[in-house]
Amino acid sequence: MDFWLLLRIIDMAIFIVISITVAYIFVFSIASLFNKRQDVPRAKRQNRFIILIPSYKQDKIILNTVSSILGQSYPQRMFDVVVISDHQSEMTNMRLAQHPITLLTPNFEESMKAKSLQYAILNLPEFKIYDVAIVLDASNIVEPEFLNQVNDAFEAAGTNAIQLHRLPQNRDTPSARLDSIFEEINNSIFRRGHIFVGLSAAMMGSGVAFDFNWFRENIMKVRTANEDKELEALLMRQHVFIDYFDDIHVYDEKTRDVADFYRQRGRWAFSQLRGLIMNIRFLPVAIFTRQYDLADKIIQWMLVPRIIAAAVIGFMSLVLPFLYFSLVVKWWVVAVILGLAFALATPDGLVDKNWDKDFLTLPFRTILSFFKIDTQSVKIPKLSIKLPWKK
Secondary structure: OOHHHHHHHHHHHHHHHHHHHHHHHHHHHHHHHHOOOOOOOOOOOOOOEEEEEEEEOOOOOHHHHHHHHHOOOOOHHHEEEEEEEEOOOHHHHHHHHOOOOEEEOOOOOOOOHHHHHHHHHHOOOOOOOOOEEEEOOOOEEEOOOHHHHHHHHHHHHOOOEEEEEEEEOOOOOHHHHHHHHHHHHHHHHHHHHHHHOOOOOOOOOOOEEEEHHHHHHHHHHOOOOOHHHHHHHHHHHOOOOEEEEEEEEEEEOOOOOHHHHHHHHHHHHHHHHHHHHHHHHHHHHHHHOOOHHHHHHHHHHHOOOHHHHHHHHHHHHHHHHHHOHHHOHHHHHHHHHHHHHHHHHOOHHHOOOOHHHHHOOHHHHHHHHHOOOOOOOOOOOOOOOOOOOOO
């Protein structure tokens, strides 16, 4: 086969896959601009909460999380805190035990968050009755009004699961800033944008509240380390809508190390692929039975991860002009659309003096990381782009 014909076929195949991902992101980034939830009314009753905090080797930060959740204005008799301390030091456990919480200390040979949550449910006293289960990470911090807000939101939502708005605690390194930007982009596209068009919000691994009875039954069905994807699929298959509340904040510590940033993205890409493999068989039924939430979720898992899509677009935009110039124009167009989608989905507060340096050079740093090149040692020229729609 002629080399240039082969190049055009490969180019078009990659372009179609990437352009579908970009179109999906662009549509929901626009939708996210119109989602303005009205004030949530005060709940008529106070739910009883259980807050579950799996903590695997998080000795340095778990005490701050416990202190923040214990400092609630919500009546203390109406909530219990359970910390599942897995492979943490005796000193940490001793300090945790001094707080009015339930401390569980399993010693799993193979630790998983799902195992910790299952262990907690199995070890709850039978006489305890709860209405809502909240899952937090050991790195999460909440404000004093957090449980009051969740109580109001849960009643207003009228569903078995709500996702809360996870915000960054720190933005002190390029990796932390990128992590913050991408999480806020995800909040805009996969949560706020989806809610606006009537689809379920994407669920994260923390900052999520469930109907307790639903959670107690379904957490026992989880078998992998991708517990958030499994629970999300179970919710979709059971026709449970996942609502999203943008104004209820859970502050999360962001990764500071470049290697950890890309390792984290690799794990998420793998969990997305695993979720797709486990649920792809439900797609035809979901389409024919009009289970739009489930169909959308499976299609979402079929998309190219955004960081990979950005890297591919950057690579093709740089290389193709030297091989076949006429092929590169469409890549420049899709690059502009993706950049516009990301810009629309990024909150104004994150567009600071470091935004162009950290975000706009991401495709190039991603390409370098694929070749095991230290991204910190490479000096990438600073770009300066002013966005007219950003203040």
